[in-house]
Amino acid sequence: MNLGDAVWITGVGTATPLGHTYSAFADHLLAGRSGVERVQGFDVSEHPCQIAGQLHEVPCPCGIDIEEFSKLHRLEQLMRWCCSAALRDADLWERRNEIRIGVVLGVGAEWLEFWESDALAGGHRVYQPELDNESMIARTCRVLGLSGPAVSVSAACASGNVALSQGRHWLELGWVDVCLAGACDMAVTPMALAGFGNLRALSRRNDEPQAASRPFDRQRDGFVMGDGGAVFVLEPASRARRRSARAYAQVAGYGARSDAFNMVIPSPDPEPAIAAVREALHDAGCNAEDVDYINAHATSTPVGDIAEARVLNAVFGDHVHHVPISSTKSMTGHLLTAAAAVEALACLAAMERGALPPTINLHEPDPECNLCHVANEARPGQVRVAVSNSFGFGGSNTCLVLKAV
Amino acid sequence: MKPHSNQSLARIGAVCCEIAAEATVRANLESLEQLRRQPGPAHGEPLPAALLKHADEQTVAGLCAVYQAIAGAGLQDTCFCDWGVVAAPRFLGRPTMAAALQRFVAEGAWGVSPHLIPHRSLHSVSGTVSQALKIHGPNFGVGGGPDGTGEALLAATALLVRKRLPGVWVVLTCLSPQLPPDDAGRMPPGTQAVGFALALMPGGTSGSSLRLQITRGVPDAEILARIKRELGEYPSYAREEAVGLAAL
Numbered sequence: 001m002n003l004g005d006a007v008w009i010t011g012v013g014t015a016t017p018l019g020h021t022y023s024a025f026a027d028h029l030l031a032g033r034s035g036v037e038r039v040q041g042f043d044v045s046e047h048p049c050q051i052a053g054q055l056h057e058v059p060c061p062c063g064i065d066i067e068e069f070s071k072l073h074r075l076e077q078l079m080r081w082c083c084s085a086a087l088r089d090a091d092l093w094e095r096r097n098e099i100r101i102g103v104v105l106g107v108g109a110e111w112l113e114f115w116e117s118d119a120l121a122g123g124h125r126v127y128q129p130e131l132d133n134e135s136m137i138a139r140t141c142r143v144l145g146l147s148g149p150a151v152s153v154s155a156a157c158a159s160g161n162v163a164l165s166q167g168r169h170w171l172e173l174g175w176v177d178v179c180l181a182g183a184c185d186m187a188v189t190p191m192a193l194a195g196f197g198n199l200r201a202l203s204r205r206n207d208e209p210q211a212a213s214r215p216f217d218r219q220r221d222g223f224v225m226g227d228g229g230a231v232f233v234l235e236p237a238s239r240a241r242r243r244s245a246r247a248y249a250q251v252a253g254y255g256a257r258s259d260a261f262n263m264v265i266p267s268p269d270p271e272p273a274i275a276a277v278r279e280a281l282h283d284a285g286c287n288a289e290d291v292d293y294i295n296a297h298a299t300s301t302p303v304g305d306i307a308e309a310r311v312l313n314a315v316f317g318d319h320v321h322h323v324p325i326s327s328t329k330s331m332t333g334h335l336l337t338a339a340a341a342v343e344a345l346a347c348l349a350a351m352e353r354g355a356l357p358p359t360i361n362l363h364e365p366d367p368e369c370n371l372c373h374v375a376n377e378a379r380p381g382q383v384r385v386a387v388s389n390s391f392g393f394g395g396s397n398t399c400l401v402l403k404a405v
Numbered sequence: 406m407k408p409h410s411n412q413s414l415a416r417i418g419a420v421c422c423e424i425a426a427e428a429t430v431r432a433n434l435e436s437l438e439q440l441r442r443q444p445g446p447a448h449g450e451p452l453p454a455a456l457l458k459h460a461d462e463q464t465v466a467g468l469c470a471v472y473q474a475i476a477g478a479g480l481q482d483t484c485f486c487d488w489g490v491v492a493a494p495r496f497l498g499r500p501t502m503a504a505a506l507q508r509f510v511a512e513g514a515w516g517v518s519p520h521l522i523p524h525r526s527l528h529s530v531s532g533t534v535s536q537a538l539k540i541h542g543p544n545f546g547v548g549g550g551p552d553g554t555g556e557a558l559l560a561a562t563a564l565l566v567r568k569r570l571p572g573v574w575v576v577l578t579c580l581s582p583q584l585p586p587d588d589a590g591r592m593p594p595g596t597q598a599v600g601f602a603l604a605l606m607p608g609g610t611s612g613s614s615l616r617l618q619i620t621r622g623v624p625d626a627e628i629l630a631r632i633k634r635e636l637g638e639y640p641s642y643a644r645e646e647a648v649g650l651a652a653l
Contacts, residue, residue, distance in 0.1 A: 044514075046513045046514045046515065047514045048514070100621075102622060107527070107549070108526050108527050108528065108546075109522070109525075109526045109527065110527075110549055110550070111496055111497070111498075111499070111549060111550065112498060112502055112521075112525060112526070115499070115502050115506070116502070116506065119506045120506075126499060126502055126503045126506060126585075126586075127503065127585040127586065128585065129496065129499065129583040129584065129585060130583075132496060132550065132551060133551055134550070134551065135548070135549065135550030135551065138550070148622060149555075149556075149559055149622035149623070150556075151547055151548070151556040151559055151560055152527070152547060152548060152549055152550070152553075152556065153527075153545050153546065153547050153560060154526060154527035154528040154545060154546040154547075154549070155528050155531075155543075155544065155545040155546070156526065156528045156532075158545075159528075159545070162543070162545050166560055166563055166564075168567075169563035169564070169566075169567040169568075170563060170622065172567060173418060173420055173563060173566065173567070173622075174418030174621070175418055175559075175563075175619075175621055175622035176622060190509070190514070191505065191506075191509055191517050191521070192522065193514070194509070194513075194514035194515070194516075194517035195517045195518070195519060195521045195522045196522065197514065198514075198515070198517055198518070198519040199519035199522070199523075200519075256542075256543035256568075257541050257542065257543070258490075258532075258535045258540060258541050258542065258543065258544045259536075259541075260535050260536050260538075260539045260540055260541055261536065262536070263523045263524065263529070263532050263533065263536065264523050272541050275541075392528065393522075393523050393526070393528065393532065394523075394526075394528040394529065394531065394532025394533075394535070394544060394545075395532055395535060395536060395544070396528070396532070396543070396544060396545065398543075
């Protein structure tokens with residue numbers, strides 16, 4: 001691609017607790033529906049948190065043998081579904097062998113999740129290193145016939161933004177013609193639910209699943225885990241124009257800084273997160289006043305939501321009281337490694353539908369999170385520039401800027 | 406061979422950066438407790454006492470390698486504040502997971518350590534290195550499976566070049582040899598934690614004559630092979646076919 005050429009999103013594949021297609025996801029998101037429920041599929045009676053936004057079934061992509069697909073690990077099913085759906089949506093499926101397609105996916109704990117599900121089903125793969133010879137992303141590329149480089153990345157809950165940024169870089173460097181970028185996670189497993197629960201990070205509002213994820217609300221008591229993923233087709237604008245492709249948005253800016261403070265606890269110093277948001281806006285050639293919508297990271301934890309509100313106040317100044325902001329984790333739950341990718345999808349929905357997704361369960365806004373909330377119901381609003389914050393364990397602070405095309 | 410100019414490199418989808426420092430650390434797991442307390446020659450502020458208490462063996466080896474690389478290249482006075490960190494552990498947490506699974510089966514949900522996820526996920530090595538060296542640039546993990554070397558070089562180079570960072574630490578780690586743990590998560594005697602650290606800097610900034618070139622998303626084969634030798638080869642995909650596993 002020519003230096004200076006923009007990178008567009010020209011295809012989307014997704015599966016989330018709110019739907020298995022972009023349009024279903026957008027419909028439910030803007031209707032303010034919650035995908036959170038009591039966990040099914042395993043016994044949670046001794047878990048401190050017993051609720052999640054689960055993906056009960058991953059659709060089998062067209063042309064793939066259902067029986068073979070059903071034998072795959074659920075995370076690999078999700079990758080294959082999202083990648084193939086994105087390519088089909090971009091109208092590149094039939095031509096995927098003719099172009100060099102790279103893949104960058106946020107995948108945070110592939111092997112832990114695989115060993116766990118295998119062991120709980122009676123297997124012994126954790127004791128069989130000689131059999132662990134190919135990663136899911138490599139196998140997905142091989143099976144789908146994709147010839148470009150493929151990389152799994154993880155910055156914990158910020159992974160999707162890292163993947164989109166890497167995909168954009170690969171196009172700018174001329175390494176690939178087209179890049180699939182996004183993130184997938186099937187984190188709602190018995191041990192992960194227990195691990196986060198024992199970390200005291202999760203909501204214990206087990207009797208009211210759909211009211212449990214309540215970012216920025218005074219009564220919030222932790223996040224709610226979720227399964228899902230979103231993968232995007234990234235393509236140089238010049239190439240997309242030549243083939244008259246549908247453009248969802250431009251990946252316009254990205255910023256990333258690390259706290260270097262603690263593996264779990266956000267830094268009391270907001271500077272790294274502030275710098276990440278400013279870097280992203282600068283990269284996109286935007287001022288704070290240009291931003292029409294902010295999709296917050298806000299997970300519904302007592303500490304994290306306040307920390308993010310301080311960051312936004314510092315970056316946006318008085319304008320923070322005029323920029324609509326919401327946390328769509330109130331509906332999807334926190335999709336961990338996949339969160340940033342699915343939240344980028346929420347920004348696309350806002351742009352396309354001219355409507356701002358809400359933070360549901362926001363009945364009593366925390367005064368320390370004094371922001372311009374889109375509370376409980378979607379509202380009309382033209383979005384030309386959207387900002388999506390994602391922060392993660394390991395001290396990662398990332399910000400993505402998407403522009404309407 | 407005449408070196409390519411930056412413009413001609415860009416035309417062929419190639420980027421080039423310098424290898425400013427590198428080091429390999431091999432530590433027997435039995436000796437790792439000492440390294441947890443003092444992972445290498447001091448650099449900057451003293452480490453928080455508990456930084457490595459719950460860290461994976463691979464994380465400790467990776468951080469040790471970074472410290473060794475700093476000392477070996479005389480970078481002790483360098484501020485890494487704006488650098489990035491890209492780390493590619495290989496099967497991070499297998500021994501711990503083996504023990505955790507046993508404990509989960511015996512004790513249920515309450516038996517799962519809250520340290521499991523923060524310290525055994527793909528981002529855990531890069532996050533810890535970032536914290537230890539007070540690196541405020543981007544940090545993330547890559548790969549995680551049998552061979553993350555190429556993935557790490559690709560991701561790190563893209564980050565270095567496009568985000569215009571002063572440098573990126575590439576940290577590759579594994580256990581060697583790759584043998585199964587026992588039910589308590591113990592590895593066979595003699596198992597080593599291996600860490601390999603590489604400091605990448607933009608062309609013309611480090612004074613190093615060692616170069617890494619990536620062309621059309623493919624890293625320089627010679628460097629890739631050298632790093633793989635340091636880490637120890639992992640059986641390739643061909644082996645999976647040889648042992649008759651269904652190609653899922």
